[in-house]
Amino acid sequence: MKQANTHKIKLSSAALAPSCLFTCGDDESWQDKQYIANLGLKGASLAKMTSLGHPVPIGFVLTTDFCRQFNAAGNKLPKGTEKLVKYGLAKLEQRLGRKFGGTEKPLALSIRSGAPVHLAGLMPAILNLGLNDETCAALATETGDARFALDCYRRFIESYSIAVLNVGEDLFEEIFEEVRSESDLNSISEFESNDYQVIIDRYKACIIEETGDDFPQDVFVQLMGGISAAFESWNGYRAKSQRRINQISDDIGLALTVQGMVYGNRNKSSATGIIQSRNPNTGEARVSGSYLTYAQGPEFIGQYRAPKPLTNEDKARDGRVASLEERMPDMFKQLVKTACELEKAFGDMLDIEFTIEDDKLFILEAVRPKKTDQAELMVAVDLAKSGIISKQDALMRVDPKSIEQLLHPSLDLEAKKTKIARGLPASPGAASGEIVFNSEEAEERSALGKDVILVKIETSPEDVYGIHAAQGILTVRGGSTSHAAVAARIMARPCVTGASSVKVDTENETLYASGHTLKKGDMITIDGTSGEIYTGKVATIEANFSSEFYTLMQWADEVRQLKIRVNTETPELALKAQKMGAEGIGLCRTEHMFFEKGRIVSMREMILAEDEVGRKRALDKLLPMQRKDFVDLFTAMSGYPVTIRLLDPPLHEFLPKSDQDIMETANAIGIDHKAILRRLESYAETNPMLGHRGCRLAITHPEIYDMQVQAIFEATILAEQATGDPTMPEIMIPFVSTKAELVFLKQRIEDIADNVANIHGARPAFKFGTMIELPRAALRAEELAELSDFFSFGSNDLTQTTYGISRDDSARFLNSYARRGIIPHDPFVSIDKDGVGELVKIAVERGKRGNSNLTIGVCGEHGGDPYSIHFYGDLGLNYVSCAPFRVPVARLAAAQNAIHSQNEI
C-alpha cells in the first residue's frame, strides 16, 4: 500500500512556488501549519496521509502561491507553470504506467481545489480529465467495458463544461432526462453504453451551441483550462462574499490537487462513499457512513440513487439494502482500521471520503466535520483519555461559550413548531409557559403551580421576583446585557430580549407577532439559545451533564489561575453554583433582597419617610430580614468568601409606579397617596444611571448602609455559630468616584464593627472593597486601593461611562454600528480592550501600587465572557465572577487563558 517514495518537484523557476508529489514525509521541517498554508486543507491532509502510508491516489499539488501569482498577474498563470505541470504529469505517468492522452492505457486525472481554511464557493472537482473520443475508446478497449468508459466520459464532459466552460448545469440535466425518458429507463443502472453515447453526442452539440466551440479534445488544453478555472474561482462572487462574511484574507489563496483517477464505477467490486469515525451529533465513538457501488465522486449523495448504509448498525436503522460491511467485509475492515489510524494521526474525529476500485481501497479526503457542541466536548475528552491528544489540547478545543448551552434544556429539533418572532438570545435554554404581562401576575400564577413566561417591554429591578417566578422572560427592548438579560442569566432563566417585531399592549394584556394575537394565559415557547419565539408548548430535551463535562471541568481546574465566583443573592443558586464549581460569591446585589413582597413595603416606608427618624424606624424593620438573608447565604457558602455590594440603585426604583400599587402602598404605610406622587416627582431623574445611586445614597442617607452593615456583622457571628466555620464577608462599596467617599464610609463601618464587638464580645472579621466602575475610580485607583482590601470591576457601568453608552438605550444604534463595522462587538458583552481595557489596566497597575496585597476581581457581565476572561486573566486578576450557569464557561475560559499564557512563555 505504501506509496511514500515519490519526490518533491524541483522548481524550474524561482518565480514558482513549491509544488510536491505526495508525500512530503522526506522533509520533516514542513510543519502542519506550513503544509496547510501551501497545500490547502485538502492537499495537506492528502500529503500527510500519503506520508503515513495510507492509500491515497498519487498526484501533485499546485500550491497557494500559484493562486496568489495568478491573481496578482490579472488571471494569468505564472510563467513556467506548463513546464512544471508537464513534469508532474511525467512523474504520474511513470508511477502509474499510463499515458496522459494515450491511446493505450490512457491516464485520467481528478483535479480538486481547496484553501487553507474551509471555504465554500470554489471550483467543484473535475473527474476523469484526460478523456476524449480517442482515450475513451482506449479505456473501453483496455477494460473491455465500453459502458464504463462512456460513463466516465459523459461525467467528465458534464463537470468540465460546468466548471470551465460556463455551460449551465440545467442544460445537461435536461439532456440526461430527455434520453432517460426516450429510452424509458428508470434508474441509472439501466443505462447502456448506447444511451451514454447519445448523451455524449447531445452534450457536445449543446456545448457548440452555447460556446461556439467544440468540446476540447486536446488533453493538455483540458488540464490547463481546469487549472485556470480553479484559480479564477478564487475571485468568483461566491468565494469572495464567503471570505468577506467570514473575515478571511484574500491572500491565503487556493491550492489545486491533481491526482490520478481511481474509478468507483469500474465494476461491481467498486464503490465510493464516506465513513464518519464518530457520530458528529452526539460524539459517540461509533463509525457510520454511506456508500454506493458503481459510483464516482459526489454522486453518492446525488438525486438518482439513494446512498446505502455503511455498517450493519446503520442498516438496522436505515432499511433493507445491503451494507458495505455485509457486501465487502474485507474492504470494510480495512476502512475501519484506516479511520481509526487516521483519527490518531489527525487527533480528531474525521469524515473520510473513499473509493474502492476493483476491490482496492483509496482514500480521497479526510476532513474534520462540523460537530455539535456536545460532540466537540465528548470527542475532545475521549481523545484525551485515549492519549491521542493532550488534556490541554482537549481544553483548547472546546469553545467555552458552547458549555453554557449544554447545561440548559433545548428545543427538540424534531418537534413541530410555529415561529412567530426572533429576538436576541439573551439567556440560554428553552422554556414554555402561559403569557403574563407583569411580575405580580407572574408570582401569583407561579404560586398556583403554573409555568409562566413573563412578557414585558423592558424590565427593571422591581421585576426580579417576577423573573424568578417565571420559566422564561421575553422583552421587546434591550440588548443582550439589558436588565432582563442580566437578571435572567443570574437566575438561570431562559430569556429573549430585543424582540422588536413583537408588539406588546400592556394595558390590554395582548401580544401581536407575525399576525398572531396572543392573550394573557396563552401558551408560548421561547428559545433563549437561538432567540426564537414559538406559539404553544414546544417539546424540549433536558440538559445533559455528561461525565465528560465533569472530566473537562476537572482538567480546567487543574491548570487555571483565575478563581471563579458567582453572582447571586439566593442560597439556592449559591449551592447550585458551588456544584458547578463556584469558589465564592463575587457579587451579592443586596437590592434584590428588598423587592420581596413582605419587604418592599418597609423599604418604601423608609424611602417615603420625611426625616432620618422615620427612615431609621423603617430600617429597624428591615434589619432582621437582611440579617436572615445573610445568615442563610453565609451558611450556604460556608468556607467561601461572599462579596456583598451595599445598596446600589437609585431609591426611586423601589417606589410604586402603577396607580393601584401606589394606592396599596399608601394604605399599607398609612400615608396619603399624594405624598407618594410628590416623592416620585421629586425623586425623578433624567439619567438615573448617572444619578443618586451607589455610595452616593450612603453619603446623603448614611443610615441605610449602617443598617446593612449591622445586618452583615450580626449575620457573620450567627453563621459562624451555626456552621462552626469562619465566615468571611467582603463589603463592597458601589459607584465610588473619590477617595473621600471611602474615608467617610469606611469609618462608619469600622464604628459599627466596634459596636458589634462591644455587644457580642467578638469583632467580626471582614474585608472592605471598592467597585471600580467609573473612569475616575480607575484613574484614582492608587488612593482608593490605600483604603481597600479588594477591587471589583463593574464592567457594565465602566463600559457605559467610558463609552458614554447607556446599556438600556444602546440597541437602537449599536446595530447600525455593527452593520457598518464601527464597533466590532458589543462592548457590554466582551471588553473593549482599547478603551475600557486601558482604564482597567491603569486601575490594576495603580491599585497594586496603592496596596500590593490588593485582591482584584471582575463582577460585571465580562466575568462570564471568554474573550474578556482572557483579557482580565492576562492582567493577573485574582478572580472573575459571573452568573451561575456561566461558572463552567468561566472555568474553561480561565483554563484556556492559563494554557495560552504558558505557551507564550
Next chain:
Amino acid sequence: MKQANTHKIKLSSAALAPSCLFTCGDDESWQDKQYIANLGLKGASLAKMTSLGHPVPIGFVLTTDFCRQFNAAGNKLPKGTEKLVKYGLAKLEQRLGRKFGGTEKPLALSIRSGAPVHLAGLMPAILNLGLNDETCAALATETGDARFALDCYRRFIESYSIAVLNVGEDLFEEIFEEVRSESDLNSISEFESNDYQVIIDRYKACIIEETGDDFPQDVFVQLMGGISAAFESWNGYRAKSQRRINQISDDIGLALTVQGMVYGNRNKSSATGIIQSRNPNTGEARVSGSYLTYAQGPEFIGQYRAPKPLTNEDKARDGRVASLEERMPDMFKQLVKTACELEKAFGDMLDIEFTIEDDKLFILEAVRPKKTDQAELMVAVDLAKSGIISKQDALMRVDPKSIEQLLHPSLDLEAKKTKIARGLPASPGAASGEIVFNSEEAEERSALGKDVILVKIETSPEDVYGIHAAQGILTVRGGSTSHAAVAARIMARPCVTGASSVKVDTENETLYASGHTLKKGDMITIDGTSGEIYTGKVATIEANFSSEFYTLMQWADEVRQLKIRVNTETPELALKAQKMGAEGIGLCRTEHMFFEKGRIVSMREMILAEDEVGRKRALDKLLPMQRKDFVDLFTAMSGYPVTIRLLDPPLHEFLPKSDQDIMETANAIGIDHKAILRRLESYAETNPMLGHRGCRLAITHPEIYDMQVQAIFEATILAEQATGDPTMPEIMIPFVSTKAELVFLKQRIEDIADNVANIHGARPAFKFGTMIELPRAALRAEELAELSDFFSFGSNDLTQTTYGISRDDSARFLNSYARRGIIPHDPFVSIDKDGVGELVKIAVERGKRGNSNLTIGVCGEHGGDPYSIHFYGDLGLNYVSCAPFRVPVARLAAAQNAIHSQNEI
C-alpha cells in the same frame, strides 16, 4: 518724625526666634513675605512704615515662632522669653525716657496680636498696659490730669480683664451703666475723675468676685499675662474654626506687637480715627474717614459716641459736627500726605488707623480693606496708570469672576424688597417680569412687549426660544451647570436654578414660596448674582462698562496666550461678544436653530418620517433655513473662525410632549397623532445623556449631517461672496467614541465638499474636528487626532461620564458632598484636576502625538471658569470658548495664567 534708628534685638538664645524693634530697614534681605510670616500682617506693616520714616509708636514684636513654640510646648512660653521681653522693655524705656511700672513718667504699653493673614477671633488689643494704682497716680501727677489717668486705667482694667482674666464684658458694661445713671450722666464727656474712680473700684471688686484674685498690680505680671493670653487665643474656639473655614494652616501662628502707648484721649488736641485712602465701594480716589477726640483705640466706633467726619466732604454728607479737616487742619494735611505716601509704599488703597496725641500724629495700623469688585478694578487700573504698581500687578489683583458681575444690571441695594426664596446663582444679573410657566407663553407675551420671567421645574433644549424671549429664568431643579443655567448664560439672561423651596404647580400655573401664592402674570424679580427671588418689581442699577474695564481688558490682551472664543449661535450675540473681545465662535450649537417656530415642524416631520425618503424630503425644507443661519453667522463673524457642532441631542428632544402640541404637530404634518405617540414611546430613553445622540445620529441617519454640511458649505461660499473675506467654518463632530465614526463621517463630508465644488466651481475650505467629551475619546486621542484638524473638550459631558454624575440630577447629592467636604467644588463649574483633568492631559498629549499641528480648545462650561482656564492654559491649549458675558472673564483669567507661567519660568 523719623524714628528709624532703633536696633534689632539680638537673641540671647538660639531657641528663640528673632524679634525686632521697629525698624528692620537695616537688613534688606528681609523680603516682604518673610516679614509677614514672622511679624504678622500688623507687625510687618508697622515695621515697613517705621523703616520708611512714618510716625509709628515704637515697639517690638514677638514673632510667630514664639506662638508655634508656645503651642508645641502645651501653652508654655519658650525659655528666655522673659529675658527677651525685659530687653525689649529696656530699649523702649531708654528710647521713650519712661519707666515701665515707674512712679515717675510711667511707661504704658499697647499689645496687639496679628497673624500673617487676615483672621478673626484672636485676642483683642490691650491698651494702657502697665497702669496700676501707683503708676496711674504717677501719670495723673505727670500730666496734671487725674481724669485722663483714671480713664486710661479703667480702660486698661476692662480690656485686660476681658482678654486675660476671662471676666465677662457684660459685667463691666453693667457697672459702667450703673455709675452713669447714679451720677445722672448723659455722655462720656461728662464723666469726672471721681466717676472713673468709682468705676475702677467696682471693677476691682467685681474681678475679685469672679476670679478670687485681686487685679494684678505687678506690671510685669500684667505684661506676661497679656502675652500668654494672646498666644493662647491662637487655639481658642473662634480662631480655630475661622482657620478651618478658611483652610488656613494652624502652623502660621500669630505675632504679638508691644508698643509704647500714644494717648488719643490725652487732651482736646488728641484724637483717634481712620482714614481710607480711597472709596472702597466705588474705588474713587478721594480720602474719607472718621475720628473722635478724647478717644482711644477702637472706641471711635463704640456705642457711646458717634464718630465724626474726617473731611469736609464727608461732613457735607454726614451732618453738623466739625470735621478733622476743619478742626486740626495741619494734622489733617499731614494725614492725607501720609496716606498718599503709604498707598505708594504698599501699592494699594489702605485703611489707616491713626492717633493724635497732643497735636502729634501717630500711625497705628495700615490695612488693605475689603473692596467691592468694582473698586478693586478701578483702584488696580488707577494705581497701574499712576505707575505705583505694574500692569501685571493690576491684572493679577482683579478676580476674574468679579468681572462678569460688573457687566450685568444689579439690584438697587436701597430698594425695598420682599425675598420669598433663594436658589443657586446660575447666571448673573437682575431681572423683573411677569411669571409665565412655559416657553410658548414666554414667546407670546414677549412678542406683545411684556417682560416675562420663565418659571419651570427644569428646562430642556426645546425651551431655548422661551429662554431667549424671557428677561430671566427660574427653575426649581438643576445646578449651576444645568440646562437652564448654561442656556441662560449663553443668552446673557439672569437665571436662578435649584430653588427647591419654590413649589411650582405647572397645571394650575401657580407658584408657592414662603407663604406667597403667585399666579401667571404676577410680577417677580430674580437676582442671578445672589440667587435670590423677590415678589414684585425691584429697582435695578444698570451695568457699568467703565473705561477702567476696557483698559484692564486691553492689558489682559497684551499678555495672554490663550485665544478667547464665544459659545453662541445667533449673529446678535456674536457681534456683542466680539465687542467684549471674542476672537471667534468656539461652539455653535446647531440644534438651537431647529427649535424656532417655523422650523420645529419640519424638524419633527423629519424625525417622524417612516423612511429615508421621508426624512430627506423634510431635510430639504430645512436646508435653506440652515443655510441662511450660517450665512448670517459667517457674515457677522467675518474674518473669525466659526466652530459648528453638528446636531447633538437625541431626536426625541425635538418631539412634542404636551397633548395640545402633539395634536398641532399631527395636523401640521398631516399624520395621525397616534403615530407621534408611538414614535415618542419607541424613542424614549432611560438615560438620554448616554443615548442615541451626537454622531451616533449620523451613523444611523447620515442624511441629517449631510444636510447640515451641505448648508455650511453653501453658506461659506455665499458669505465669502457677500463679505469679500474668507470664511473658515470648522465642522465639529460631537460625542465621538471611536475612530471608525470619524472615518465614516469625514468621508461623507469630503464627498459633499467635492459635490459643492462641482456645482459652484470652488471647493469650500473647512476644518474638521472632534469633540473630546467621552473618556474613551480622551484615551484614543492619538488615532482621533490623525483625522482631526482640531479637538474641542466638552467639559460637561466629559465630567458627567468620568465622574458618572448626571449634571441635571446632581443637585440632590452634591450638596451633601460639599457639606461633608467629599467633593471640594462642583466639577461642572471648575475642572476636577485629579480625574477629569488627567483625561484632558492624556488627550492633549496623545492628540499632539497623532497630529502635531492639532489645534485644541475647550468649549464646555469650564471655558468660562478662571480656575479651569488656568488648568487648560498650563496644558498649552490654543483657546477657550465660553458664554458671551464670560468672554472678559476669560480674557482676564487667560492673562493671569500667562503672567503666572512667566513668573514660574
